[in-house]
Amino acid sequence: MKKLRIYFLMCLVLLLKASTAVFADDGYRLWQRYDLIKDTGKLSNYRQLITQVIVEGNSPAAAVIKKELGNGLQGLLGQTPESMQPVKDNAVVVGTTATPLISALRLTDRLNKVGKEGYLILTTTVNGKKATVVAANTDIGALYGAFHFLRLLQTNQDISKLAITNAPKTQFRVLNHWDNLNRTVERGYAGFSLWDWHRLPDYIDQRYIDYARANASVGINGTVLTNVNANALVLTKPYLEKVAALADAFRPYGLKVYLTARFSAPIEIGGLKTADPLDPAVRAWWKTKTDEIYTHVPDFGGFLVKANSEGQPGPQNYGRNHADGANMMADAVGNRGIVIWRAFVYDDKVPDDRAKQAVNEFKPLDGTFRKNVMVQVKNGAIDFQPREPFHPLFGAMPKTPLMMEFQITQEYLGQGTHLFYQAPLFKETLDADTYAKGAGSTVAKVVDGTLHKYEITGMAGVSNIGNDRNWTGHHFGQANWYAFGRLAWDHALSSEAIADEWLRMTFTNDNNFLAPVNKMMMDTREIVVNYMTPLGLHHIMGWSHHYGPGPWIKDKQRADWTSVYYHKADEKGVGFDRTASGSNALGQYFPPVQKKFGNVKTCPEEFLLWFHHLPWDYKTKSGRPLWDEIVYRYYKGAEDVKGMQQTWNTQQSHVDEERxxxxxTFLSIQEKEARWWRDACVLYFQTFSKRPIPANLPKPEQTLEYYMNLDPKFVPGI
Incomplete structure (x- = not known):
């Protein structure tokens, strides 16, 4: 019997270990971790204030709300409030103006102000009973409100006296997936594509549902399934049936699907001899194809198009312009959806600063696009650099809705292993003043339509999501997906507030964790800029894969695919002169911006070498000559990563062991690669400056030749 008891205890220990392993936190739940609230005072208070949950309506979205609130409250409160009517004290009532309990509250005037997707969360009375009401005009609005209510609990907020009115500032809040049909992801660093085309349409992976849940929780309402470097096959019937299955899965969460359209599709899959947008047969082909798509996906969002850029086909192949191409597709879509036409264009036949080409091509077309066309503009004119000034197109096209394009995936930011919290980058662009209508004409006001009265508005983010178990490769990459969604909904939110929300929901509400880790996240932007591209340096990464430093890249088939094109280092100095004495790209901005950036004394140092070519002995604000300042910035960036490591190492008691x-481990990789960037770049630029590294700084670990000969293989995301 004793042996039997020992055997039983051993089995129990093994079972407990196995159970612990199964429930280890691998990051799959993202910020939707509905674990029991640890603050016993808050928990007791919430249990008293939430005794009943009534979700009105019978739509698929209403069913989602019931399930989400049921699971969320069961996890957070450790108990499931009753759901049957009649209404009792401390009920949570969710519904729309079309449902009885909400309709009786006569909230129509207030709800008219929040539109189709907005909502109210109010402490009020329902049938004479104290209640918390989540009210909206539509079920999707009610769903967004339900997620907001759960967020209040997850972040330990006071819910006793709620008076929340919330509505999105932009209409189309869309993720762009650069996913290929073979499941590789261009610039993807979190595994392969989520979309398992082989098993679709018959198998709906639970991941698709959880993906939709996560997006709905932050207000993202659209997803472009395929790469902007498009494959026409996705427009064929077998793939449209697969797309329809995804659309059906996403629909209850308010998430519409969009597709990228290859401009030459009429030739490749349509059997035509041309794709000329003014050819009647081509126009008819696109109309028929679009009608076919809508038979599969009745709420299809529309097309995203990359044309005449980086070798992609487009209307210019036929002597037409971007408006000709976009309008042809907009006519095919009609009032059923939109066409998003990317402004990321550059032509190797134009011997001019690449930063100028989008304005040169698109500004003359302002006012010629159909009403359902949006021109999608990257945050900066080059290509998602660690730091670049806002794109001069913002403010320059008052008659054409401009859609912001941010890159959430970290192509130029350490790819999948560096911790870089992107909200400060996003905010820097959104808060920048274009002066299009005088001071205060921020990029955000352009994007949300308030400056130029755009009829449609939107914000897009190039996705960092893959099939890695934690979705984004780096656990902190989740914060960038979250931050994009929150800012697309409300660009007035602060980076700190968004980080606080995400940390509380993803890790813990313990202030001993929140304060230092929030600060660490906020510091990452400057840290990474310093060890990669300080003082306005840009586009000096490795060739093709963009992994690691490569300021020596030259002699490629295109000048603007090299690094030397951008930094222009020589024995006299370094930097790209974009003032009137150089390329005059600065002339594309409004006069106050030109004045600020054009004068080397008033140009912010973070953009100094973006707009000016300066001598190595130029005196910077620190009092150091330019060469020394560049070196100190590189060394400070690398050293500050060690500070990030120290901060994280003190948090072990607050975080599960797996995460x-x-x-x-990833911070260790980042620290090693920050030193790589530092040493390689300092040694390279030293060949021009001919100046020593300051004596108080450690010397690089290897020679310049060593770094130049590094040739990383199998870099993901190419």
């Missing part, structure tokens, strides 16, 4: 070790 703690994962982030710790």
């Amino acid at each position: 703690f070790q994962h982030v710790k």
Whole structure:
């Protein structure tokens, strides 16, 4: 019997270990971790204030709300409030103006102000009983409100006296997936594509549902399934049936699907001899194809198009312009959806600063696009650099809705292993003043339509999501997906507030964790800029794969695919002169911006070498000559990553072991690669400056030749 008891205890220990392993936190739940609230005072208070949950309506979205609130409250409160009517004290009532309990509250005037997707969360009375009401005009609005209510609980907020009115500032809030049909992801660093085309349309992976849940929780309402470097096959019937299955899965969460359209599709899959947008047969082909798509996906969002850029086909192949191409597709879509036409264009036949080409091509077309066309503009004119000034197109096309394009995936930001919290980058662009209508004409006001009265508005983010178990490769990459969604909904939110929300929901509400880790996240932007591209340096990464430093890249088939094109280092100095004495790209901005950036004394140092070519002995604000300042910035960036490591290492008691070790390991990679960037760039630029590295700084670990000969293989995301 004793042996039997020992055997039983051993089995129990093994079972407990196995159970612990199964429930280890691998990051799959993202910020939707509905774990029991640890603050016993808050928990008791919430249990008293939430005794009943009534979700009105019978739509698929209403069913989602019931399920989400049921699961969320069961997890957070450790108990499931009753759901049957009649209404009792401390009920949570969710519904729309079309449902009885909400309709009786006569909230129509207030709800008219929040539109189709907005909502109210109010402490009020329902049938004479104290209640918390989540009210909206539509079920999708009610769903967004339900997620907001759950967020209040997850972040330990006071819910006793709620008076929340919330509505999105932009209409189309869309993720752009650069996913290929073979499941590789261009510039993807979190595994392969989520979309398992082989098993679709018959198998709907639970991941698709959880993906939709996560997007709805932050207000993202659209997803472009395929790469902007498009494959026409996705427009064929077998793939449209697969797309329809995804659309059906996403629809209850308010998430519409969009597709990228290859401009030459009429030739490749349509059997035509031309794709000329003014050819009647081509126009008819696109109309028929679009009608076919809508038979599969009745709420299809529309097309995203990359044309005449980086070798992609487009209307210019036929002597037409971008408006000709976009309008042809907009006519095919009609009032059923939109066409998003990317402004990321550059032509190797134009011997001019690449930063100028989008304005040169698109500004003359302002006012010639159909009403359902949006021109999608990257945050900066080059290509998602660690830091670049806002794109001069913002403010320059008052008659054409401009859609912001941010890159959430970290192509130029350490790819999948560096911790870089992007909200400050996003905010820097959104808060920048274009002066299009005088001071205060911020990029955000352009994008949300308030400056130029755009009829449609939107914001897009190039996705960082893959099939890695934690979705984004780096656990902190989730914060960038979250931040994009929150800012697309409300660009007035602060980076700190968004980080606080995400940390509370993803890790813990313990202030001993929140304060230092929030600060660490906020510091990452300057840290990474310093060890990669300080003082306005840009586009000096490795060739093709963009992994690691490569300021020596030259002699490629295009000048603007090299690094030397951008930094223009020589024995006299370094930097790209974009003033009137150089390329005059600065002339594309409004006069106050030209004045600020054009004068080397008033140009912010973070953009100094973006707009000016300066001598190595130019005196910077620190009092150091330019060469020394560049070197000190590189060294400070690398050294500050060690500070990030120290901050994280003090948080082990607040984080589960799996995620703690994962982030710790990635910070180790980041520290090593920050030194790589530092040493390679300093040694390279030293060949021009002919000046010593300051004596108080450690010397690089290898020679310049060593770094130049590094040739990383199998870099993901190419």
